[in-house]
Amino acid sequence: MKKHLVRLAEAERTELRAFTRSGTRSAQAITRARLLLMADQQGESRNDADIAKALGITVHTVEVTRKRYVQHGLQAVLQRAPRKDKGIPQKVDGRVEAQLITLACSETPNGESSWTLQMLSDELVRLQLVDSISRETVRKTLKKIHSGRI
Known part of the structure; x- marks a missing residue:
């Protein structure tokens, strides 16, 4: 049994379909959107291994994305989280x-x-x-x- 089930609302499904068709998104964000559409319990609902194989990603990525969606919502999955450490400070100014x-x-x-x-x-x-x-x-x-x- 999957620990984090993805249940998209109709509005979220519509948003994700539009998101994947837009050419102005990062490939990574489009892949995550496609992942959610494939994992949706009301839709085709494939298992993690099938989703990973179809999208060319790891099963771990599928699991992490499912978990992030369930815990934090759609926007947390589609947008990259800002770095907390602000990167390594530059030595050469x-x-x-x-x-x-x-x-x-x-x-x-x-x-x-x-x-x-x-x-x-x-x-x-x-x-x-x-x-x-x-x-x-x-x-x-x-x-x-x-x-x-x-």
Whole structure:
């Protein structure tokens, strides 16, 4: 027996059908809408494995979506929840980026032929512009500004 049964009202069914036909929605949201239509007890009501196979998703996704619909309603399923942590804060702001560009365009220490990503990241830490920074962050920042010096 399924723990979270989806019972759509006629208005919700109509909204979901229109939602899936609209070309301005994310593919993920359309998939969740189609999932609810397939899981509806008044409609065709397929089991989770059949829904997952038909939509190309996992059974776990079907279960989680059913649960979210039952507990929080239709809009909670169709709209992404905002992140609570607001993501990871950026280490490279305009000030650090400007300093990185200046370093990359300057002469290297100890007569090296050119700056390496590790040398640049070490220098940013030595100058106390950041507490720590990875070579990858330096690489992405330089790529963003199209620096051909390195």
